[in-house]
Amino acid sequence: MRKWLLAAALLLPAAPTHAQGAGADEARTSVKKAGEYLVKEQKPDGSWGTGAIDSVQFVGFSPETYYAFKMAANGLGFMALASLDETPERRAVLDRSLEWLLATRVPKRGNNWDIDCSWSALWGFNAMVAAAKDPRYGAGKDAAKWKPRIEARAKELYTLLEKNQEPLGGWGYYEGPVMSHRPTWSTSFATGCVIPALVEAQKLGWPVDPKVTDRAVEYLRRCHLPSGAYTYDLTAIPWVGGESINDVKGSLGRIQVCNWARRRAGDKRVTDEEIRKGLELFFTEHRFLDAARLKPIPHEAWYYNAAYFYFFGHYHAALAINELPAEEREAWHKKLRTELIKVQWADGSSIDFPNMSCMQVAGTSFSILAMQAGLRPGS
Amino acid sequence: MKLPIALLSLPLVLATSGCVASIGNRASDKPGAEGAKGGDPEDAADKLEKKQRELDYAKMELDIAKMSAAADARESDASVQEATQKLEVVKKDRDNFKALEKPSKLADKQLDIDRAAWRMEETRQELAELEQMYKKEDFAAQTKELVLSRGKKNLEFAQRGLDLAKKEQDGLTTHDLPKRETELDQSVERAEKALAEATAKKEKGAAETKLKLLRAEHRVAEAQRELDKAHAKEKAPDKEPKA
Numbered sequence: 001m002r003k004w005l006l007a008a009a010l011l012l013p014a015a016p017t018h019a020q021g022a023g024a025d026e027a028r029t030s031v032k033k034a035g036e037y038l039v040k041e042q043k044p045d046g047s048w049g050t051g052a053i054d055s056v057q058f059v060g061f062s063p064e065t066y067y068a069f070k071m072a073a074n075g076l077g078f079m080a081l082a083s084l085d086e087t088p089e090r091r092a093v094l095d096r097s098l099e100w101l102l103a104t105r106v107p108k109r110g111n112n113w114d115i116d117c118s119w120s121a122l123w124g125f126n127a128m129v130a131a132a133k134d135p136r137y138g139a140g141k142d143a144a145k146w147k148p149r150i151e152a153r154a155k156e157l158y159t160l161l162e163k164n165q166e167p168l169g170g171w172g173y174y175e176g177p178v179m180s181h182r183p184t185w186s187t188s189f190a191t192g193c194v195i196p197a198l199v200e201a202q203k204l205g206w207p208v209d210p211k212v213t214d215r216a217v218e219y220l221r222r223c224h225l226p227s228g229a230y231t232y233d234l235t236a237i238p239w240v241g242g243e244s245i246n247d248v249k250g251s252l253g254r255i256q257v258c259n260w261a262r263r264r265a266g267d268k269r270v271t272d273e274e275i276r277k278g279l280e281l282f283f284t285e286h287r288f289l290d291a292a293r294l295k296p297i298p299h300e301a302w303y304y305n306a307a308y309f310y311f312f313g314h315y316h317a318a319l320a321i322n323e324l325p326a327e328e329r330e331a332w333h334k335k336l337r338t339e340l341i342k343v344q345w346a347d348g349s350s351i352d353f354p355n356m357s358c359m360q361v362a363g364t365s366f367s368i369l370a371m372q373a374g375l376r377p378g379s
Numbered sequence: 380m381k382l383p384i385a386l387l388s389l390p391l392v393l394a395t396s397g398c399v400a401s402i403g404n405r406a407s408d409k410p411g412a413e414g415a416k417g418g419d420p421e422d423a424a425d426k427l428e429k430k431q432r433e434l435d436y437a438k439m440e441l442d443i444a445k446m447s448a449a450a451d452a453r454e455s456d457a458s459v460q461e462a463t464q465k466l467e468v469v470k471k472d473r474d475n476f477k478a479l480e481k482p483s484k485l486a487d488k489q490l491d492i493d494r495a496a497w498r499m500e501e502t503r504q505e506l507a508e509l510e511q512m513y514k515k516e517d518f519a520a521q522t523k524e525l526v527l528s529r530g531k532k533n534l535e536f537a538q539r540g541l542d543l544a545k546k547e548q549d550g551l552t553t554h555d556l557p558k559r560e561t562e563l564d565q566s567v568e569r570a571e572k573a574l575a576e577a578t579a580k581k582e583k584g585a586a587e588t589k590l591k592l593l594r595a596e597h598r599v600a601e602a603q604r605e606l607d608k609a610h611a612k613e614k615a616p617d618k619e620p621k622a
Contacts, residue, residue, distance in 0.1 A: 167513060167518070167523050168516070178522065178529060213516075234512075236509045237501075
């Protein structure tokens with residue numbers, strides 16, 4: 001009898017070893033709601049967010065920083081909305097968003113240590129590259145109207161990037177150990193998020209110094225650890241071991257953006273296998289990002305994960321997935337969508353770092369962009 | 380400590396005895412008293428009373444001497460006890476210093492040196508890495524110089540920190556700890572001497588007290604004898620009343 005039961009059990013179809021994840025339809029529903037949120041929340045001047053201090057966590061920062069965050073979030077808002085299918089309503093919102101990005105002043109360094117203006121340069125420049133390549137703006141029939149203004153704004157932001165690139169090649173947002181005109185501290189993920197835009201800018205024929213990009217790529221290469229993780233910042237002797245932020249569990253978001261950035265810059269050392277390894281680590285250790293999400297104090301979670309690693313990491317994981325062969329992408333995107341949809345709020349927005357209006361815009365935009373990367377690769 | 384109380388109570392005792400004596404005097408003043416029997420009865424009675432007073436005084440002095448002896452004994456006991464306790468305390472201090480404090484201070488200073496040495500090694504490694512990292516950079520010369528000059532200064536400070544820690548260890552082993560050990564040894568020696576002195580004083584005090592008591596007892600016995608003799612003389616046959 002036992003033998004028969006065993007044989008019957010062996011003949012039964014095996015249960016799936018892991019969840020299949022969210023499909024394209026669920027992603028479209030989520031993206032639609034998120035898009036509606038952005039449309040609804042845009043202010044009459046075309047911007048999102050307050051540009052004011054929303055959170056006590058940022059007491060003591062330069063007032064310029066709140067404005068810098070707003071501009072960065074607006075860059076992402078534009079990119080997200082531009083990635084969606086066009087409707088008259090969305091188009092009007094998108095036009096207003098670009099108009100605001102082109103007309104608003106470029107943030108400046110806040111004080112001796114606070115250079116959060118970097119964020120507006122990083123994401124503003126990304127947005128300008130997206131606008132320049134968009135057939136509705138810089139690359140279509142209305143190019144004459146938009147292109148000069150896009151390029152002029154891109155040049156201003158690139159100037160800020162070039163000015164604030166630290167000698168080792170990265171971009172940061174606080175200053176130290178030396179307080180100097182040119183900053184001396186940077187992070188791998190901030191550096192990685194702009195490299196592909198710099199590569200694209202060169203293709204667009206913009207006057208971008210190739211050395212700036214090369215230095216940034218080299219910076220990321222130096223941050224790469226044998227474990228597959230990327231150090232938070234480039235130090236002479238990296239902190240590893242124990243509950244270090246440089247452990248894989250503290251590097252989940254950085255791995256994706258750095259692999260993607262190096263790959264887009266043509267670094268052959270970032271193979272498909274390396275990208276797969278990074279994505280496997282991302283999903284295997286995902287609980288550390290879950291635990292950190294919505295924590296109000298930066299880096300208070302295990303392995304110094306901060307709440308705002310969540311959507312930044314997922315967006316770049318989506319971009320890293322698209323570096324893999326086409327036939328294996330959807331399986332990864334399904335897993336990724338599950339992690340995005342599960343945290344979407346009822347009003348369609350997404351937020352990881354609480355109490356900041358610009359983070360709600362950024363989180364929602366990252367979520368849209370991540371899912372659109374799976375629905376419309378190349379968008 | 381109790382001696383002053385005994386001395387304070389002395390006037391009271393004397394005053395009381397004075398009252399008794401004066402009552403006795405007044406009784407002998409009465410006409411027809413017993414002393415009026417002899418040839419010079421008043422003189423004989425006076426002598427008897429005087430002998431009686433001397434006996435009373437001698438007894439009181441004996442009582443006082445006993446109280447003083449008790450007070451002196453308590454004081455010398457307390458002095459010996461105090462000296463013994465002081466000796467125990469300083470001996471414990473010295474033993475603790477030798478067994479625990481001295482080795483701990485030496486180990487602590489060695490730890491400082493090890494830390495300073497390791498900090499210097501870390502700083503040296505970091506500077507070497509910084510120099511290597513910045514060697515390739517072809518721009519931001521001024522910032523590069525700032526970063527490297529800080530690294531060099533850090534290494535210099537680490538070296539100075541190590542040198543200082545070594546000097547402090549030298550001072551500790553050649554001066555501070557031996558000085559402290561000598562001081563503690565001397566404290567023990569002083570406390571031992573103080574105990575010996577207190578013990579000797581106690582013995583001397585006991586002998587002196589014994590002598591004082593003996594003298595006081597002898598004075599009482601002497602006075603008693605004198606009084607008895609006076610009484611006997613008063614009752615002798617040749618003392619018949621005259622017609």
